[in-house]
Amino acid sequence: MGMLKQAPLSTLEPACCISEVLPFPDNSFDRIIMVDALHHVIHQAQTTREMFRVLKPGGLIVIEEPDIHAFGVKLIALAEKLLLMRSHFLSYQQIARLFENAAVHKDNSSVWIVVTK
Numbered sequence: 739m740g741m742l743k744q745a746p747l748s749t750l751e752p753a754c755c756i757s758e759v760l761p762f763p764d765n766s767f768d769r770i771i772m773v774d775a776l777h778h779v780i781h782q783a784q785t786t787r788e789m790f791r792v793l794k795p796g797g798l799i800v801i802e803e804p805d806i807h808a809f810g811v812k813l814i815a816l817a818e819k820l821l822l823m824r825s826h827f828l829s830y831q832q833i834a835r836l837f838e839n840a841a842v843h844k845d846n847s848s849v850w851i852v853v854t855k
Contacts, residue, residue, distance in 0.1 A: 757785040766792045770799045777803060777815075777827045786836040790855060799837075799853040805830060808847035 755761050758781045770789050779785045789799050804811040806827040818825040830849040834840040843850040 758788060760788045760792050762792045764791055765794045768794055768797045770797070772799075772801045774802060774804065776801055776833065777825045778823075780824065782826070782828060782833075783836055786833075790837065790853070793855045795855050797855050799851075799855075801833060801851040801853075803828070803830070803833060803849055803851070805844060805847050805849045811847050 753761065757779050770793055772789070776782055776785070786799075786801075793799055804814065804827065806812065806815060806829050811827070815825065815827045830842050830844065830851065833849070833851045834842050837851070837853045839854060841852045843852065
C-alpha cells in the first residue's frame with residue numbers, strides 16, 4: 739500500500755486488488771509491468787492469465803524477476819524461505835511457459851519476460 743501513497747494522483751488512479759482476480763474489464767491496458775513481484779504471488783499462472791486478459795490487443799506485458807539460476811538469487815530465495823516468506827521463484831523458462839508467445843531477456847541476475855498480445 740505504501741507505493742500507492744506515492745503515486746501522483748493527478749495522473750494515476752491507484753488500485754489495491756488481488757492479482758489473481760483483477761477488477762478491470764478485458765482489454766483495459768496498453769502496458770503491464772511487474773517488477774520483482776511474481777515470486778510473491780500465490781497463484782502465478784492465474785495472475786499471468788489475468789494480466790493477459792486485461793491487456794489490449796497489441797499491448798505488452800513486461801515481467802522482471804530475479805534469475806533463480808544465479809547464485810546470489812538462490813541465496814535470497816533460501817533467506818526468504820528461512821524468514822517464512824511465501825516466495826516461490828520460477829525459472830525464466832517456467833515464467834515464459836505461462837504465456838503462448840514470450841521473449842526472454844537475461845542480464846546477470848535478472849530476467850525480463852516480454853509478452854505481446
